[in-house]
Amino acid sequence: MKVKIATPLLSYTGAREVEAEGDSIGALLDDLERRYPGLRFRLVDEQSRIRPHMRIFVNREAVRGLDASLEPGDDVQILQALSGG
């Protein structure tokens, strides 16, 4: 499925939209890590918690954990909240 990537992660993917597979957000992030080493830890901490300012949307609905399931053709967006200075 296609995954839209936040611009701060472009140094890993080189593109705003990439292909990845998985039947859950966790599996999808594992696949992204295989394709783009280092990306997952910038997005998710070692206890598998999505970092505070990062947001993942599936079909425009926010997901809070990595166990959210995915279906083929789902629209996944990884975005970054606006904050800081």
Add this chain to the structure above:
Amino acid sequence: MTEILRSERPADGPLALLVATKKGAFVLRADAERREFALEGPHFLGHIVNHLVLDRRDRRTLLCAARTGHLGPTIFRSDDLGRSWKEASKPPAFPASDPAGRAVKHVFWLEPASAAEPGVWYAGVSPQALFRSEDAGDTWSSVASFNDHPRWFDWTGKGQDGTPDGSILHSINVDPRDPRHLYVGLSSGGVFECVSEGRDWRPLNGGLFADFNPEPYPEFGQDPHCMRLHPLAPDVLWQQSHCGIYRIERPGERWERVGDHMPRAVGDIGFPITLHPRDPRTAWVFPMDGTQVWPRTSPDGRPSVYVTRDAGASWRRQDAGLPRERAWLTVLRQSMTADAHDPVGLYFGTTCGELWASRDEGASWSRLRSHLPHVYAVEAAELDA
């Protein structure tokens, strides 16, 4: 009698200043006279860089502790002095099985281990924990003897008490005579020493005041802002703490508050302390206003370095060339450093993005740069030709 070790082989190349800032890293390469400094960078523009450090054993490898305000913490590595970078394949992180669910918030301090362990590095992180790499910073593992110590939660205030940017482990000092003998500083928590051939840790806080604690001289819980072990006299440690300037000679157990000899109107509160590379009786501090709400700026708006050349028995003001009034500078704990030249060069960076230098051991100062981002750390790196 203080043991004095032999100095390591001097570098035969230029000096470089490694500057870590809130918005990226910069390298300033000096000419042979240390008069002109060419600016390179920024590296990792937009990243919060807490520390950029040269491996003084190979004088080629750089490690850079970085994060952004949103992305998780990582370490970048360069083996060509910053011309190219690779990210650590396994940055510091607690085990996924950590029963307390701890996660590294940021990497604060990077330190090469002793010459006896080439390629080994240590990292201090937030919360107060220690990590070790044995492959020049590519993969990192938790130092379980400290991070999983039965008293870790007592010593660290459960990892909660700390600086406005979070609690940190900093000031990693490795005894050059014994690679398993380490000292670290915790903000907060105090000073801790690795003992029993690396298997255990103990507090080393005798004589250290803690005015923010109901017990003013607790076993642990102090706030050592910056601690330095003298590389040639490794039984001598100095620290600038939240509550004064201290010195200890091991195997002594009590720190002496040598800051009591500072001018009373200036006080002995500050963040950094810098040691003379060859003389264990000489140190420099940059006092700040630690009164009332702790402005953390130059006392009375008159910035100055202070030097002692007699192990803290007396201190002398060194402000020639610095602003004489109405200058409220803040110099953080990693932001003042010394080179290995003779006379020693001193350098400090400010939170308002200035970089200052002295080529004569603090007798006079000149501004190298303005308009850098908020400076977090400055390291003097002696390069080979």
